[in-house]
Amino acid sequence: DTGVSQDPRHKITKRGQNVTFRCDPISEHNRLYWYRQTLGQGPEFLTYFQNEAQLEKSRLLSDRFSAERPKGSFSTLEIQRTEQGDSAMYLCASSLEGGGREQYFGPGTRLTVT
């Protein structure tokens, strides 16, 4: 068990560019979650997958955001036409299925849009 990994750890991009982040969950976990965290706030839910199916998307997730988990393993989060307001820490978490299951978080990808 190597834990949840995310790549890259840091990304600086210019406004209007597209960016893509990757998350590799704990291998036996069928649930994968994306959160966004800004300074002074707790993680805010964006979307989650059960295996390859995307089951819920937050209203925070505008049309510029898209997430995939094509084979039920790793996931990608793409932001198109980035805006300065997209600057945040993007966190990925994974868990086993079940309401009482805790989520295990990756180290996050810090996005800075200039």
Add this chain to the structure above:
Amino acid sequence: AQSVAQPEDQVNVAEGNPLTVKCTYSVSGNPYLFWYVQYPNRGLQFLLKYITGDNLVKGSYGFEAEFNKSQTSFHLKKPSALVSDSALYFCAVRAGNRDDKIIFGKGTRLHILP
């Protein structure tokens, strides 16, 4: 709607003294409650959870939390604080009849003074 409140942005405690970090919640039905800790430049780490059963749950690093249904609270406690406990602590909740996202509080920064 589910929500979590952490009324204190920051808590200062002298090393060796007991500490309490407060959390109240609002959900429909029975709650699943979680505490996470975030150290600088690291992802969130799971500390403990309440699902059902004994109202006092024990977790990692000597932390414990007490579930109080009548007060809708889930305060984090430790009998004797260490300087190394200084970090950002997040309370989180999920409605027990749901099996999806977790809602996080804004976080409480804990400073343990030597």
